[in-house]
Amino acid sequence: MHATDFTLGGALAALNEGAISAEELTRAHVAAVEALNPKLNAFITTTSEQALEAARASDARRKRGEAGPLEGIPLAIKDLFCTEGVRTTAGSTILGNFIPPYESTVTAQLKRDGAVFLGKANLDEFAMGSSNLTSAYGGVLNPWQRKDDPDARLVPGGSSGGSAAAVAARIALGATGTDTGGSIRQPAAFCGITGIKPTYGRCSRFGIVAFASSLDQAGPFARTVEDCAILLRSMAGHDPKDSTSANQPVPNFAAACARSVKGLRIGVPREYRLDGMPAEIEKLWRQGLDWLRDAGAETVDISLPHTKYALPTYYIVAPAEASSNLARYDGVRFGLRVAEKDSDLGDLYERTRAEGFGAEVRRRIMIGTYVLSAGYYDAYYLKAQKIRALIAGDFDAAWAKVDAIVTPATPSAAFAEGENTDDPVQMYLNDVFTVTANLAGLPGLALPTGLDHQGLPLGLQVIGRAFDEETVFAVGAALERTADFKAVPAMRAGA
Amino acid sequence: MSYIIDGESGPWEIVIGLEVHAQIMSNAKLFSAAATAFGAEPNAQVSFIDAGFPGMLPVINRECVSQAVRTGLGLNANVNLWSRFDRKNYFYADLPQGYQISQYAHPIIGEGAIDIELADGSTKTIGITRLHLEQDAGKSQHDQHPTKSFIDLNRSGVALMEIVSEPDMRSPEEAGAYLTKLRQIMRYLGTCDGNMDEGSLRADVNVSVRKAGEGFRTRCEVKNVNSIRFVMQAVEAEARRQIEVWEAGGRVDQETRLFDTGRGITRSMRSKEDAHDYRYFPDPDLPPLVIDAAFVESLKAALPELPDQRRARYVRDYGIPPYDAHVLTLERETAAYYETVAKGRDAKQAANWVMGDLFAAINRTKTSIAEPPVTAPDLGALLDLMADGTLSGKLAKEVFEAMVETGRAPGAIVEDRGLKQVTDSGAIEAVIDQVLAANADKVAEYRSGKDKLFGFFVGQTMKAMQGKGNPALVNDVLKQKLS
Numbered sequence: 001m002h003a004t005d006f007t008l009g010g011a012l013a014a015l016n017e018g019a020i021s022a023e024e025l026t027r028a029h030v031a032a033v034e035a036l037n038p039k040l041n042a043f044i045t046t047t048s049e050q051a052l053e054a055a056r057a058s059d060a061r062r063k064r065g066e067a068g069p070l071e072g073i074p075l076a077i078k079d080l081f082c083t084e085g086v087r088t089t090a091g092s093t094i095l096g097n098f099i100p101p102y103e104s105t106v107t108a109q110l111k112r113d114g115a116v117f118l119g120k121a122n123l124d125e126f127a128m129g130s131s132n133l134t135s136a137y138g139g140v141l142n143p144w145q146r147k148d149d150p151d152a153r154l155v156p157g158g159s160s161g162g163s164a165a166a167v168a169a170r171i172a173l174g175a176t177g178t179d180t181g182g183s184i185r186q187p188a189a190f191c192g193i194t195g196i197k198p199t200y201g202r203c204s205r206f207g208i209v210a211f212a213s214s215l216d217q218a219g220p221f222a223r224t225v226e227d228c229a230i231l232l233r234s235m236a237g238h239d240p241k242d243s244t245s246a247n248q249p250v251p252n253f254a255a256a257c258a259r260s261v262k263g264l265r266i267g268v269p270r271e272y273r274l275d276g277m278p279a280e281i282e283k284l285w286r287q288g289l290d291w292l293r294d295a296g297a298e299t300v301d302i303s304l305p306h307t308k309y310a311l312p313t314y315y316i317v318a319p320a321e322a323s324s325n326l327a328r329y330d331g332v333r334f335g336l337r338v339a340e341k342d343s344d345l346g347d348l349y350e351r352t353r354a355e356g357f358g359a360e361v362r363r364r365i366m367i368g369t370y371v372l373s374a375g376y377y378d379a380y381y382l383k384a385q386k387i388r389a390l391i392a393g394d395f396d397a398a399w400a401k402v403d404a405i406v407t408p409a410t411p412s413a414a415f416a417e418g419e420n421t422d423d424p425v426q427m428y429l430n431d432v433f434t435v436t437a438n439l440a441g442l443p444g445l446a447l448p449t450g451l452d453h454q455g456l457p458l459g460l461q462v463i464g465r466a467f468d469e470e471t472v473f474a475v476g477a478a479l480e481r482t483a484d485f486k487a488v489p490a491m492r493a494g495a
Numbered sequence: 496m497s498y499i500i501d502g503e504s505g506p507w508e509i510v511i512g513l514e515v516h517a518q519i520m521s522n523a524k525l526f527s528a529a530a531t532a533f534g535a536e537p538n539a540q541v542s543f544i545d546a547g548f549p550g551m552l553p554v555i556n557r558e559c560v561s562q563a564v565r566t567g568l569g570l571n572a573n574v575n576l577w578s579r580f581d582r583k584n585y586f587y588a589d590l591p592q593g594y595q596i597s598q599y600a601h602p603i604i605g606e607g608a609i610d611i612e613l614a615d616g617s618t619k620t621i622g623i624t625r626l627h628l629e630q631d632a633g634k635s636q637h638d639q640h641p642t643k644s645f646i647d648l649n650r651s652g653v654a655l656m657e658i659v660s661e662p663d664m665r666s667p668e669e670a671g672a673y674l675t676k677l678r679q680i681m682r683y684l685g686t687c688d689g690n691m692d693e694g695s696l697r698a699d700v701n702v703s704v705r706k707a708g709e710g711f712r713t714r715c716e717v718k719n720v721n722s723i724r725f726v727m728q729a730v731e732a733e734a735r736r737q738i739e740v741w742e743a744g745g746r747v748d749q750e751t752r753l754f755d756t757g758r759g760i761t762r763s764m765r766s767k768e769d770a771h772d773y774r775y776f777p778d779p780d781l782p783p784l785v786i787d788a789a790f791v792e793s794l795k796a797a798l799p800e801l802p803d804q805r806r807a808r809y810v811r812d813y814g815i816p817p818y819d820a821h822v823l824t825l826e827r828e829t830a831a832y833y834e835t836v837a838k839g840r841d842a843k844q845a846a847n848w849v850m851g852d853l854f855a856a857i858n859r860t861k862t863s864i865a866e867p868p869v870t871a872p873d874l875g876a877l878l879d880l881m882a883d884g885t886l887s888g889k890l891a892k893e894v895f896e897a898m899v900e901t902g903r904a905p906g907a908i909v910e911d912r913g914l915k916q917v918t919d920s921g922a923i924e925a926v927i928d929q930v931l932a933a934n935a936d937k938v939a940e941y942r943s944g945k946d947k948l949f950g951f952f953v954g955q956t957m958k959a960m961q962g963k964g965n966p967a968l969v970n971d972v973l974k975q976k977l978s
Contacts, residue, residue, distance in 0.1 A: 081550075082549060082550045088549070090549070095549065098549065100548070100549070100550070101543070102543060102548075102550075104550060205550075205552060206550065206551075206552050207550040207551075208550050209549045209550050210549075210550065210780075212779070213779035213780050214779035240554065241552060241554060242552050242554075243552065243553065243554050243555065243780060243781050243782060244779075244780065244781075244782060320776060321776075321779050323584075323774075324582050324584050324593065324594055324774070324776070326593075327584060327586065327592065327593020327594060328547040328548075328549070328591060328592050328593050330586065330588075330593060332588050332591070332646070333546055333547065333548075333591060334548065334549075345587075345588055345644075349586055369774065372584070372774035372775075372776055373772055373774060374772045374774075377774075377775075377776070381776060
């Protein structure tokens with residue numbers, strides 16, 4: 001067995017038994033990164049030297065009996081998390097030279113628990129995208145290939161495309177992501193791995209470059225449900241530096257993966273059955289529900305009546321917040337500055353932001369500025385906030401009848417570069433199943449349960465009550481056990 | 496008594512409302528732990544939050560909330576237990592986040608009212624519309640370099656209270672009195688130091704004019720006026736400008752203006768047409784600010800005595816005139832000084848000494864009530880020496896001047912200079928006998944009916960005693976001897 005084939009839990013066990021050292025484990029992953037990243041482009045910045053140094057320090061800690069819960073585990077960090085002394089670009093030219101003098105709370109906690117960082121993973125610029133193609137540092141190649149068209153360059157999804165591709169290609173044992181409208185769950189589904197967006201407030205947003213503050217939430221990627229649970233426990237927790245972080249105890253999520261689903265009521269929302277949805281996805285969904293019934297759960301048809309408004313609501317709220325959050329990238333204090341000799345302040349702003357931001361970011365800043373403008377605020381932003389409350393209310397009503405909701409994760413398998421790119425609205429439809437959990441602040445987990453006719457992974461999503469990730473993990477783990485998803489991508493370490 | 500400007504078309508009334516920005520006294524900024532002291536090196540008090548760095552998040556400073564609530568209570572205003580922070584979006588080099596966090600739609604303090612005192616002794620109630628919390632911006636400096644602008648972010652993120660009045664003022668005097676009273680209340684509360692020259696208190700003055708019986712006409716806002724005197728001048732100048740515009744058949748446009756203190760006129764800054772669209776929306780980084788009634792009650796219970804209450808108490812308990820009480824309570828330090836002097840003594844006499852000799856000495860020596868030329872206990876001791884007859888009023892003045900000069904206690908000065916008043920009637924009798932013997936002719940004249948000569952004998956006696964004779968005793972003994 002290749003050292004990159006471990007699950008995260010398996011690697012921890014091997015490290016504990018002394019079957020492998022952190023340095024060996026990291027060295028295997030560093031070598032895999034060096035071999036595959038030139039093709040995958042999953043990392044914007046690699047930190048191989050620091051990783052090996054951290055691994056040696058980890059081995060020393062383990063020797064002293066001071067091993068943390070993630071001691072020696074090599075991870076990829078989405079390049080949206082500020083990392084002290086390591087360039088953090090947010091996938092944008094405007095932060096191309098930005099080296100944060102501080103560490104995000106989530107990455108600080110991962111380090112505290114012994115994790116080793118391999119580098120900064122590629123992403124859509126400022127996390128705005130569903131393909132990773134808006135990154136100023138180039139797209140990321142999905143390590144999976146179509147059976148009929150192996151040369152097609154498939155996207156890994158987005159925005160956390162680099163994180164998902166790295167974990168799928170086994171060049172990282174796990175990764176951090178952020179999810180504003182589906183940016184963990186959609187790439188997880190496209191890359192055949194598992195990812196969870198926890199409840200809003202579960203993980204601190206301190207030190208994460210903001211996209212849409214009321215929707216952004218950090219979460220982990222890994223190759224199993226339990227591995228996600230292990231990572232989330234280290235990432236989560238109340239942070240006084242984030243006023244929206246929840247003061248909730250962090251349970252042992254991994255223990256919840258072993259819970260039985262017997263007697264659980266699983267909601268099946270009729271509004272998620274879309275016209276024109278591929279039959280394969282419909283079949284995958286039905287199959288998942290069958291498996292849960294076989295495991296003793298009860299499935300219940302439910303209605304989430306405002307679902308159809310979720311996508312337009314999301315595409316008002318998120319750009320509105322983004323237009324304000326991204327105002328600080330002005331060329332004055334950090335990051336890119338573009339100015340001519342005779343530039344005045346207005347000219348400095350215009351040049352810096354025109355050159356520093358890519359087309360999708362500029363589009364969303366303009367949409368957001370528009371919907372907040374005098375005369376349009378009530379018709380767009382305020383109305384969107386009202387609908388957001390109705391969407392949250394749909395879920396509140398559902399929780400009276402069910403304990404978790406299961407839906408498809410995405411309306412299709414991974415698409416190829418060049419597809420879906422003519423019309424931004426077509427691209428936005430990728431988020432149709434995932435945005436609701438962000439709007440309502442609920443935890444959502446995506447995991448692979450099958451392949452499409454092209455041999456590409458397809459995923460299901462489990463949505464749970466606020467701060468009830470444990471039930472989400474239990475349902476996800478039950479699906480995982482039955483699905484027994486063993487398919488691997490064509491491009492992977494050790495292949 | 497109303498203030499009227501006589502234009503060519505007749506009398507005009509001025510309508511004034513003030514928006515006051517008061518810097519909260521606190522150790523840390525509104526949303527960061529950076530320090531707030533005035534006068535630090537540029538950019539020495541800036542956190543990554545204040546500088547708008549990526550991923551930085553605001554966390555509300557509890558003390559700033561307490562200060563706003565205290566101020567609200569001092570303004571007799573409603574405290575909103577639920578309030579919210581919005582973002583006011585605009586680009587400027589000294590606004591690092593690209594937005595100011597401010598309570599636009601839901602302020603922490605609602606309607607209130609304060610009484611202002613006017614020169615004619617009357618009072619007037621001025622309505623408070625609201626008080627809200629917001630961040631200050633940094634400072635741009637355009638005069639440090641020929642082609643560059645410098646930015647100092649020390650002030651960026653400092654907590655401000657914006658206090659908005661109703662358009663209830665009708666004269667420059669009322670505007671000045673309102674700002675004076677507001678500053679006085681906040682200084683009593685310790686919520687704003689009120690130092691206008693350091694920028695901790697700034698006023699935007701809204702002015703319009705109208706004919707008697709009319710509704711409001713268009714107003715103009717004169718921005719960032721930084722002294723009470725300038726506020727009064729700006730009101731007058733802007734009102735006269737508007738009257739001229741109306742009387743020339745023009746229209747006053749709603750706009751933002753600046754007061755040119757050198758020329759005493761207001762100038763246009765920007766018109767309503769180029770007003771910013773601030774795109775206000777609730778700040779998603781901050782949950783609504785929820786406080787409970789018990790928190791408000793605890794602040795209320797710990798509130799210090801406010802100027803109005805203290806003034807009323809002086810009139811009631813010390814029996815001094817309302818004017819004296821007003822003057823003595825203007826500054827918290829003055830009131831504290833006065834109370835130390837007045838305690839257990841003749842309160843009216845104490846008031847006279849503080850408002851007369853002490854204030855004069857402060858002016859002369861260019862000191863302040865906070866560091867007075869004569870301490871309150873020393874002035875009290877001086878009053879005691881008068882009360883027990885040791886010093887006459889005249890001698891006391893001399894001793895006071897010596898105290899100002901030397902900083903010594905009155906007892907020591909009296910001792911050293913032998914200024915003690917003579918109250919020994921035997922000693923006085925002996926002197927008087929000498930005086931009468933030396934002026935036998937005048938005694939004869941007095942006895943034959945020239946009563947006016949009594950003053951002469953008093954003068955001669957005091958002269959002989961170098962002014963130290965107790966005046967009452969001297970009178971008594973003289974009357975007795977001459978009868």
